[in-house]
Amino acid sequence: MHIKGKTIFFDTPPVIAGHAGVAGKKEGEGPLAQDFDAIFEDTTMGQQSYELAESAMLHDAIIRALSDANVSPSEVDFVLSGDLLDQCMGSSFALKDLEIPSIGLYGACSTMALSLSVGSMLIDGGASCVVAGTSSHFCSSERQFRFPLEYGGQRPPSAQWTVTGAGSAVLAQKGSGVKIKAIQIGTITDLGIKDANNMGAAMAPAASRTISDFLKDTNTQPQDYDMILTGDLGYTGSELLYELMQQDYKIKLNGYHKDCGMLIYDLKEQDVNSGGSGCGCSASVLCSHILKNMEQGKLKKVLFVATGALMSPTSNKQGNTIPGIAHAVLLER
Amino acid sequence: MHIKGKTIFFDTPPVIAGHAGVAGKKEGEGPLAQDFDAIFEDTTMGQQSYELAESAMLHDAIIRALSDANVSPSEVDFVLSGDLLDQCMGSSFALKDLEIPSIGLYGACSTMALSLSVGSMLIDGGASCVVAGTSSHFCSSERQFRFPLEYGGQRPPSAQWTVTGAGSAVLAQKGSGVKIKAIQIGTITDLGIKDANNMGAAMAPAASRTISDFLKDTNTQPQDYDMILTGDLGYTGSELLYELMQQDYKIKLNGYHKDCGMLIYDLKEQDVNSGGSGCGCSASVLCSHILKNMEQGKLKKVLFVATGALMSPTSNKQGNTIPGIAHAVLLER
Numbered sequence: 001m002h003i004k005g006k007t008i009f010f011d012t013p014p015v016i017a018g019h020a021g022v023a024g025k026k027e028g029e030g031p032l033a034q035d036f037d038a039i040f041e042d043t044t045m046g047q048q049s050y051e052l053a054e055s056a057m058l059h060d061a062i063i064r065a066l067s068d069a070n071v072s073p074s075e076v077d078f079v080l081s082g083d084l085l086d087q088c089m090g091s092s093f094a095l096k097d098l099e100i101p102s103i104g105l106y107g108a109c110s111t112m113a114l115s116l117s118v119g120s121m122l123i124d125g126g127a128s129c130v131v132a133g134t135s136s137h138f139c140s141s142e143r144q145f146r147f148p149l150e151y152g153g154q155r156p157p158s159a160q161w162t163v164t165g166a167g168s169a170v171l172a173q174k175g176s177g178v179k180i181k182a183i184q185i186g187t188i189t190d191l192g193i194k195d196a197n198n199m200g201a202a203m204a205p206a207a208s209r210t211i212s213d214f215l216k217d218t219n220t221q222p223q224d225y226d227m228i229l230t231g232d233l234g235y236t237g238s239e240l241l242y243e244l245m246q247q248d249y250k251i252k253l254n255g256y257h258k259d260c261g262m263l264i265y266d267l268k269e270q271d272v273n274s275g276g277s278g279c280g281c282s283a284s285v286l287c288s289h290i291l292k293n294m295e296q297g298k299l300k301k302v303l304f305v306a307t308g309a310l311m312s313p314t315s316n317k318q319g320n321t322i323p324g325i326a327h328a329v330l331l332e333r
Numbered sequence: 334m335h336i337k338g339k340t341i342f343f344d345t346p347p348v349i350a351g352h353a354g355v356a357g358k359k360e361g362e363g364p365l366a367q368d369f370d371a372i373f374e375d376t377t378m379g380q381q382s383y384e385l386a387e388s389a390m391l392h393d394a395i396i397r398a399l400s401d402a403n404v405s406p407s408e409v410d411f412v413l414s415g416d417l418l419d420q421c422m423g424s425s426f427a428l429k430d431l432e433i434p435s436i437g438l439y440g441a442c443s444t445m446a447l448s449l450s451v452g453s454m455l456i457d458g459g460a461s462c463v464v465a466g467t468s469s470h471f472c473s474s475e476r477q478f479r480f481p482l483e484y485g486g487q488r489p490p491s492a493q494w495t496v497t498g499a500g501s502a503v504l505a506q507k508g509s510g511v512k513i514k515a516i517q518i519g520t521i522t523d524l525g526i527k528d529a530n531n532m533g534a535a536m537a538p539a540a541s542r543t544i545s546d547f548l549k550d551t552n553t554q555p556q557d558y559d560m561i562l563t564g565d566l567g568y569t570g571s572e573l574l575y576e577l578m579q580q581d582y583k584i585k586l587n588g589y590h591k592d593c594g595m596l597i598y599d600l601k602e603q604d605v606n607s608g609g610s611g612c613g614c615s616a617s618v619l620c621s622h623i624l625k626n627m628e629q630g631k632l633k634k635v636l637f638v639a640t641g642a643l644m645s646p647t648s649n650k651q652g653n654t655i656p657g658i659a660h661a662v663l664l665e666r
Binding site for chain 1: 334335336339381382384385410411415417418419420421422424425426428429431432433434435436437438439440441447451454455457458459460461477517518519520521523641643644645646647648651653656658
């Protein structure tokens with residue numbers, strides 16, 4: 001790898017050898033239904049808690065991705081995973097029977113981009129096969145971050161709906177899959193947003209920074225990509241992203257940008273307010289819909305930028321701001 | 334790097350160019366007092382919450398490590414950090430003003446070994462400078478994992494005392510410091526322990542597995558090391574580790590092994606039951622006492638194996654087991 005500015009370029013780009021995106025019932029009723037590798041009508045996954053249901057979904061996505069890559073767990077050097085739950089318990093319990101050396105990550109909703117980024121650097125450095133993945137579950141997130149489901153709390157228009165879903169990708173040194181040409185590890189960015197019902201606003205500044213840094217380092221413009229794809233800014237966050245890009249960098253992003261949180265649901269019909277969110281949002285959309293479209297030649301060059309809101313319920317209740325981060329992954333077919 | 338078994342060997346070993354370990358009042362009254370780079374009598378660090386106090390301590394350790402390495406934040410490619418708190422808020426708030434691309438990790442108490450391991454692979458892969466670090470704070474841990482301090486809960490003899498402290502190391506491609514010759518990323522290991530007051534027992538199986546795998550891959554025996562150093566098994570966990578190593582692998586570890594959780598406190602005088610614990614335990618001991626002893630030639634070859642208990646208060650209350658993990662770092666002077 002070589003570093004220019006903040007972007008890491010791979011001379012021999014790692015390849016996505018297999019991938020899978022799975023989702024829950026509500027996501028299966030949305031516009032991407034036909035692209036998910038599995039839709040679980042029973043989102044308890046037969047488990048005794050929502051947290052273990054999330055783990056089971058991530059486990060399922062990883063097994064499907066390994067199967068798609070025709071790789072057995074014993075051939076994998078490392079699995080990189082993390083999630084939104086306290087102490088990343090979604091991942092720990094998903095991975096515990098796989099018997100793969102595990103690198104735990106924490107990147108909130110940016111985890112899919114973070115795991116692909118770090119995984120790519122490890123492949124470039126000499127690892128032969130790594131697995132990246134993450135998950136979220138509406139019910140476990142609501143409980144840990146907001147209110148018990150039974151409470152039936154009201155949501156403001158800027159609030160988002162945590163996706164029940166998981167995604168996983170298997171990275172290898174070579175092969176015929178989609179290539180990871182470059183990545184950028186984000187820098188924590190905090191413009192002082194404190195409203196936990198407006199995550200899009202908390203994360204938009206980080207997205208704007210990473211995207212503009214990436215465009216600068218690669219000497220490219222938005223129109224050079226088939227799509228600049230953010231993770232879960234939602235409607236509110238995407239509008240703010242356009243404003244920030246225009247205002248701070250004089251870059252017009254509107255028209256070249258999509259957001260996984262807006263792709264996964266029908267915003268008019270599915271009552272999700274500003275759109276989908278959660279680690280599983282970008283993971284399930286990227287690892288099914290987007291990668292399938294790339295493999296079918298419908299998309300050739302996608303800049304995937306997943307954002308994370310680095311908050312905890314504790315930090316929020318203590319009146320702290322919500323720092324954001326955005327990691328970027330350049331995918332090319 | 335090249336991989337043999339589960340161990341990653343570096344042909345050009347990354348170097349620890351700078352390091353710092355800082356600690357709180359109680360730790361400053363223990364046997365390692367003279368080696369800490371700073372001892373904070375006021376462990377609130379002047380902050381409004383224990384969580385922000387922990388962040389301030391980690392921030393301090395990172396700045397000291399950078400200063401020791403004579404490196405400015407703008408010269409660092411990545412900072413790798415995580416902690417025990419919900420959504421790793423200790424690290425997020427510690428790093429947010431440093432303006433360094435941030436890779437969030439989750440490894441519970443194994444985080445110092447995890448950050449050094451991943452950091453070493455990134456340096457080996459082409460990064461020029463990375464910072465690794467982690468922290469814990471007695472008061473934030475008690476509140477998030479056990480009881481409010483005011484409750485004055487009783488502790489069983491197997492319980493440990495969360496260290497108030499932080500440690501950080503700066504890794505570079507070359508220099509005259511201690512070298513990282515090899516690392517091993519651990520595999521999640523779960524023998525079914527459910528007692529959150531006996532973390533040592535939950536983590537000992539992972540330690541035993543990683544140490545035996547490492548000895549096998551390197552074709553070495555415990556006597557080939559000046560010290561095999563675990564993170565925070567404490568007295569109970571260390572005794573269990575000796576038993577498991579003897580029983581499962583016919584390896585006598587007793588006599589060659591030390592544990593940061595037993596080094597940091599006077600177990601007879603300081604009322605810490607089984608010893609110290611927390612991410613900051615191994616981080617503060619390794620990044621002060623151990624690395625200083627290595628630089629002074631008192632220790633030449635240390636196998637650092639930090640263990641993590643991958644539990645959350647939620648997983649524990651739901652009756653789940655406590656999966657453990659242990660990552661290894663071979664340090665040589």
